[in-house]
Amino acid sequence: MINLNQLRAFYSVAKSRTFSEAAKKLSVTQPAVLIQVRSLERYLGLQLFDKLGKDMVLTETGKLLYGYAEKIFNLVDEAKKAIKEAGDVKSGDLRVGTTNILSEYFMPTVVTVFHDHHPKVQVYLDEGNSRELVEGILARNYELAIVGTVAYPDTMEHVPFGREELVLVASPVSKLGLVRKCSLSNLEGVPMIWRNMGSATAQAALNEFEKRNLTPFTIMQTKNTEFIKNLVARDRGVSFLGKTCVLEEIDRGELAVIEVEEGPFFFDIDIIYLKGKTLSPAASAFLNFLLKSGSAEGLDRFLTKMNKKRLAVV
Template identity: 30%
Template sequence: MNLRQLKIFLTVCQEGSMSKAAKKLYMTQPSISQTIGELEQELNIKLFERINKHLYLTYPGEILREYSKRIISLLEEAENTLLDISNLKTGKLRVGASTTIGTYLIPKILSEFRKKYENTSIFFNIDNTAVIEKQILENSIDIGIVEGPIHSQDIIIEPFIEDELYLVCSKGHRWALKKVIEPWEIEEEELIIREKGSGTREVFETIMSANNLKYHIKHVLNNTEAIKKAVELNMGVSVLSKLAVSEELKKGTLVKIEIEGIKFKRMFNIIYHKDKYFSPTFKAFMEYLKSGRR
């Protein structure tokens, strides 16, 4: 059993078929099949079973998949560590951020960090908190900055900065002149809200539940900019990060509404796996985040 075999096996697992794995690895399908066959013969186990033209992992296959992930992950960490050692300003970092942070905060952070560590390769992706948490657990990213609650005990959570969600409406909405509403009033309004798995939505739902308030969802959108446009057109009201609506509040296209006795406060958090190796690049990025130079 060697690394080449494990990488091919893992690609077949990820793609769900020999042909797709062959295409991704720029190999022929017979070569993929031969490698899997050699691996099964060497280990004296069946890794896949084919049912109705679909590949399914056997129980031994599932075990080997998890070991393969860990082995390849350790190899990548070794490569990154050696790269960092050769030149402290050279390295690779994979950063994930939930939607609000990724759109309105992290680009500036990464831009400033790259000015100091200009030879560092940074791979960056944006998704909702649930997806970023999953990517940390799968070691697809090194570090995440998220706005929503984290549920895995295998993830370390460190506070970053405080945020607040604002209830906003259009300037033509009946609330715009009031500026302050009673909690029960939100129960009668149509909400435009983020999708399940979004940190913004989870914080909103948690605080509403804690205050025994009901709410009516009219539209679910996974794009903050689209939500803002819909609210501006008076299609409903929404609860969004103050980072996301600061420009619209200045222009007056959106109006912030206070709810008597209720605040939607939350903390943006830095997350990483409890077993994560702290490479020099990782340490430098953590120190930068905590330094307040943003």
């Protein structure tokens, strides 16, 4: 069997063309290099060098082996570099899962500020509803996920991250939009457009109906938040959504927030990862960044704080 010591001795002699120079580069004695090369030649049953004057010149077989040795030691160098980078938070890959809503309205600011401090970390973001993200963590598709609170398996660590207010939105010209106030019982006959049922947003609102033995009038479920807002603005129904994702439409007068007598309602947001898993330096740095920044005051205020940090860096 060829071992790396034999191959490295051969490779070094081939590059330096003398046993003495190869020995210096390898920090070993000249006889040690000679022994390794001769052992390799005996194993292969072939001569790898011709001696021309003071130089060791590769035979045709030696040239063939040299090409493979060069590839092998380039890979060894790449492996060393990759392992070094894996232990260095200054670089590396960060794979994160997040809900569709958080991905669109929350993560751009968060990732931007994190990247300002860790510019060589490559961020890969996957989207899904909260239940899909739990499955993604279990499948090791990503190290961390930021989700609305759902039921977690025993193998999952979940760290409370913050709360998001759940608001009822309607068209400003609708009946509810004109009065701006209602009770949950008033909504039983009102067309309701939901985020899909794997969503923590939808589940949190449905729980409020179930607590009061009420059944909402559901006309549609979808993953697409922009589609929901568009339909609501056209007075095709109402919806419960996270406050952060409707702030711009409220400011522009396209949507109206309806005060619900039983409210206000909130849903919790967690950071999840596999129990017992050692996080990569990049994932560990991102987790610490989120926890130190904190969002207990609500995602809208958290984003305001993040944007101030962004401006300070710029």
